[in-house]
Amino acid sequence: xxxxxxxxxxxxxxxxxxxxxxxxxxxxxxxxxxxxxxxxxxxxxxxxxxxxxxxxxxxxxxxxxxxxxxxxxxxxxxxxxxxxxxxxxxxxxxxxxxxxxxxxxxxxxxxxxxxxxxxxxxxxxxxxxxxxxxxxxxxxxxxxxxxxxxxxxxxxxxxxxxxxxxxxxxxxxxxxxxxxxxxxxxxxxxxxxxxxxxxxxxxxxxxxxxxxxxxxxxxxxxxxxxxxxxxxxxxxxxxxxxxxxxxxxxxxxxxxxxxxxxxxxxxxxxxxxxxxxxxxxxxxxxxxxxxxxxx
Amino acid sequence: xxxxxxxxxxxxxxxxxxxxxxxxxxxxxxxxxxxxxxxxxxxxxxxxxxxxxxxxxxxxxxxxxxxxxxxxxxxxxxxxxxxxxxxxxxxxxxxxxxxxxxxxxxxxxxxxxxxxxxxxxxxxxxxxxxxxxxxxxxxxxxxxxxxxxxxxxxxxxxxxxxxxxxxxxxxxxxxxxxxxxxxxxxxxxxxxxxxxxxxxxxxxxxxxxxxxxxxxxxxxxxxxxxxxxxxxxxxxxxxxxxxxxxxxxxxxxxxxxxxxxxxxxxxxxxxxxxxxxxxxxxxxxxxxxxxxxxxxx
Numbered sequence: 350x351x352x353x354x355x356x357x358x359x360x361x362x363x364x365x366x367x368x369x370x371x372x373x374x375x376x377x378x379x380x381x382x383x384x385x386x387x388x389x390x391x392x393x394x395x396x397x398x399x400x401x402x403x404x405x406x407x408x409x410x411x412x413x414x415x416x417x418x419x420x421x422x423x424x425x426x427x428x429x430x431x432x433x434x435x436x437x438x439x440x441x442x443x444x445x446x447x448x449x450x451x452x453x454x455x456x457x458x459x460x461x462x463x464x465x466x467x468x469x470x471x472x473x474x475x476x477x478x479x480x481x482x483x484x485x486x487x488x489x490x491x492x493x494x495x496x497x498x499x500x501x502x503x504x505x506x507x508x509x510x511x512x513x514x515x516x517x518x519x520x521x522x523x524x525x526x527x528x529x530x531x532x533x534x535x536x537x538x539x540x541x542x543x544x545x546x547x548x549x550x551x552x553x554x555x556x557x558x559x560x561x562x563x564x565x566x567x568x569x570x571x572x573x574x575x576x577x578x579x580x581x582x583x584x585x586x587x588x589x590x591x592x593x594x595x596x597x598x599x600x601x602x603x604x605x606x607x608x609x610x611x612x613x614x615x616x617x618x619x620x621x622x623x624x625x626x627x628x629x630x631x632x633x634x635x636x637x638x639x640x641x642x643x644x
Numbered sequence: 645x646x647x648x649x650x651x652x653x654x655x656x657x658x659x660x661x662x663x664x665x666x667x668x669x670x671x672x673x674x675x676x677x678x679x680x681x682x683x684x685x686x687x688x689x690x691x692x693x694x695x696x697x698x699x700x701x702x703x704x705x706x707x708x709x710x711x712x713x714x715x716x717x718x719x720x721x722x723x724x725x726x727x728x729x730x731x732x733x734x735x736x737x738x739x740x741x742x743x744x745x746x747x748x749x750x751x752x753x754x755x756x757x758x759x760x761x762x763x764x765x766x767x768x769x770x771x772x773x774x775x776x777x778x779x780x781x782x783x784x785x786x787x788x789x790x791x792x793x794x795x796x797x798x799x800x801x802x803x804x805x806x807x808x809x810x811x812x813x814x815x816x817x818x819x820x821x822x823x824x825x826x827x828x829x830x831x832x833x834x835x836x837x838x839x840x841x842x843x844x845x846x847x848x849x850x851x852x853x854x855x856x857x858x859x860x861x862x863x864x865x866x867x868x869x870x871x872x873x874x875x876x877x878x879x880x881x882x883x884x885x886x887x888x889x890x891x892x893x894x895x896x897x898x899x900x901x902x903x904x905x906x907x908x909x910x911x912x913x914x915x916x917x918x919x920x921x922x923x924x925x926x927x928x929x930x931x932x933x934x935x936x937x938x939x940x941x
Contacts, residue, residue: 355836356747357852359843368849372748379745383759386821390762392785393774408788455671464664470672477679479930483880483899484922487906487915488685489678491694497681513678515671540656546663575767578881582907593769597885601773608777615770622765630758634825 393619397421397612404609420613427605428614432588433595440580440591441573443511448569449562451515456524457550461536471525477518483578489513493583509583510573520565527561528554564632571622592618686923689916707917717918719893720901723808727897728876730809735816736872740861742820743827744853757828760821768818772885775814776801801887804894811882811895819875823868830864831857863939870933874926898922 362368396404400417403410424430455474459467493503503509531554539549555562577593584590590598600606600614626633690707692700711717746756763771778785779800787797800810834856842852880899883889889896889904898918906915 354750355839356831356834357744357839357849357857358748359839361843362849375745376749379742379749379756382742383756386763386817387759389774389778389785389817390766392778393770396777405783407782408791409783409785411788451670451674454667458664458667462660462664462667464661464668467664467668470668473680474671474675477675478934479927480679480683481874481878481923481926481930483878484902484919484926485682485686486899487902487912487919488682488689490906491685491689491912492677492682497677513674516674516678518675518679521671540660546660546667550667571765575765575769577767577769578884582903593767597769597773601769601885608783611773612777615773619766619770622767623762626762626765627758634829 390619393612394616397609397616399609401607401609404607417609420607420609421617424600424606424610424614424617428595428600430592430614430617433590433592436590436595437574437592440507440510441570443507444514444573445566445569447511448514448517448520449565452517452521452524452565453555453558453562454550455515456521456528457554459521460525460528460531461533461554462546474518474521477516478522486579486582490582504583505585505589507584507589510580520568523565524558524561527558531557560632563629567625567629567632570625574622683923686916686919689913690920692913692916694912694916703913707913710911710914711917711921716893716896716901720896720898723894723896724877724898726808727812727879728873730812731815731876732869732872734812735820736869738816739820739823739868740827740865742824743831743861744857746824746828747831757825761825762821763818764822766818768881769885771814771818772882775817776886779810801895802891804890804892807887807891807894811879811886814882815876815879823872826868827861827864830860834860863936866936867933870929870936874929874933877922877926877929 358368358372363372395411395413397420398416398418399410399413400415400419403414403417458464459471490504493509495501496503501508503512535553535557536549539553540546544552575593576591577597580591581594581597584594587595587598596614596618600611606614689700691702691704693703693706694700742760746753746760749756777783781787781797781799781802784800786800790797798806798810801807838856839852842856847855878899879897880903883895883897883900884903887895889900899922902915902918902922905911905918
């Protein structure tokens with residue numbers, strides 16, 4: 350019977366004083382690392398509730414003399430959070446819908462239908478993993494400006510993010526690997542019963558894939574919510590900016606807001622991803638275990 | 645009757661093939677438009693003079709000549725190299741150690757897991773603005789902490805000596821937890837019996853660490869080594885928000901320079917030439933990454 354929950358250091362080791370002391374020191378170090386990681390995030394909040402006088406105190410106070418919420422009222426009244434929040438929701442929803450549709454169908458085909466030449470197509474997708482995203486910003490910009498064969502100008506529009514959303518090699522690969530684990534017999538049985546490919550896809554494959562779809566959804570949400578550089582380059586109309594771009598452009602760079610107001614805006618912007626993380630932790634950990642990649 | 649079934653099978657088979665292609669079509673079109681064509685276009689535009697209106701003319705290797713004559717371009721690559729070395733020095737072993745320590749925790753493991761992972765989910769805009777505030781020489785928290793230990797205050801981002809290491813510090817803070825969680829996932833796959841058996845055989849803690857824990861992490865560590873280099877070569881948003889590449893180009897990164905050529909100097913040709921060079925270097929690194937990952941799997 351192995352000791353439950355043990356790793357390197359076992360119960361027996363801990364009976365030795367030297368090991369116990371070393372273990373204690375290591376644990377203290379770990380606590381220090383955890384605090385050093387958490388405190389900067391807490392610092393955003395602490396700074397946001399300092400008064401406009403206290404925020405400019407040299408050296409800074411570690412804890413606010415009193416909690417001053419006026420920065421929240423100030424930033425909320427002068428910066429239209431709800432509008433930009435709405436923008437981000439639309440932005441993310443479009444990416445999610447299109448990417449899910451494109452990659453689930455592609456992964457289904459690669460894993461179960463396997464039309465002749467599917468290996469070659471798979472290779473084409475895989476090789477795309479080597480193409481770094483933002484390093485290609487210039488040609489992508491030129492393509493979005495005048496979409497070949499269509500002539501559409503997608504700049505300053507969310508379509509510039511929605512249309513390319515399906516070109517995600519990593520997520521296709523992830524889904525295909527998951528679909529590979531679903532027995533072919535299940536699919537064949539449905540086909541013999543006369544189900545079309547589309548029906549098998551909707552009624553058998555997708556319901557069985559809920560956990561992996563949840564993981565993908567979280568990664569898509571976090572990625573899109575946090576995305577800054579590319580939306581900043583592509584979206585030029587202020588009213589259309591997603592929240593992160595707007596916070597940079599209209600809060601951080603504006604002279605209207607003091608430091609505590611800026612910190613209040615950031616506190617508000619950080620909350621949704623953190624809440625999503627806490628609520629859906631299980632799926633994130635599962636995604637990491639499945640892929641060996643963080644988000 | 646048999647013929648009927650055969651015919652039905654044939655048509656099922658043909659339909660399956662047709663549907664197979666049909667389902668792949670949206671993905672293939674997406675990749676053609678937004679992955680493969682951009683690569684081809686980078687190559688073409690590198691040899692062209694392109695203005696924002698889209699007019700083009702062939703200019704041979706003039707764009708590359710412009711790049712190599714620009715001292716900032718060399719500086720950006722030197723910075724990338726320095727950034728990589730610093731971040732490997734500070735940040736490569738940290739996640740390994742943290743993962744091993746978290747794995748040793750007997751209770752409250754979730755607290756540590758969550759704490760170190762949290763910065764990973766914070767948006768880069770928020771992280772950049774926060775750290776700009778932490779780095780502030782007089783109003784910032786970091787110099788206050790240095791003061792507690794009687795250490796001299798630093799100019800952080802404001803001096804060209806400390807600006808790049810400062811960015812590395814921030815990048816390490818925001819990235820190490822995510823990597824630690826990946827290592828942790830690997831460590832939790834080690835059965836308890838394995839450690840138990842080694843202990844019974846008389847292996848000490850260090851021997852167990854060396855012979856069980858480290859071999860478990862080694863393949864992932866190799867992959868993460870390349871991943872970290874790939875990541876640091878593509879740093880963009882943080883210096884864009886925090887320093888604009890300064891002071892004195894100390895934090896100029898390759899992507900920031902490409903951005904500047906494209907959108908400040910409006911020279912898409914030179915920007916493409918720089919992208920092409922970066923693309924080549926990154927592809928070689930990614931290729932190594934895949935070789936390693938295949939060996940790890």
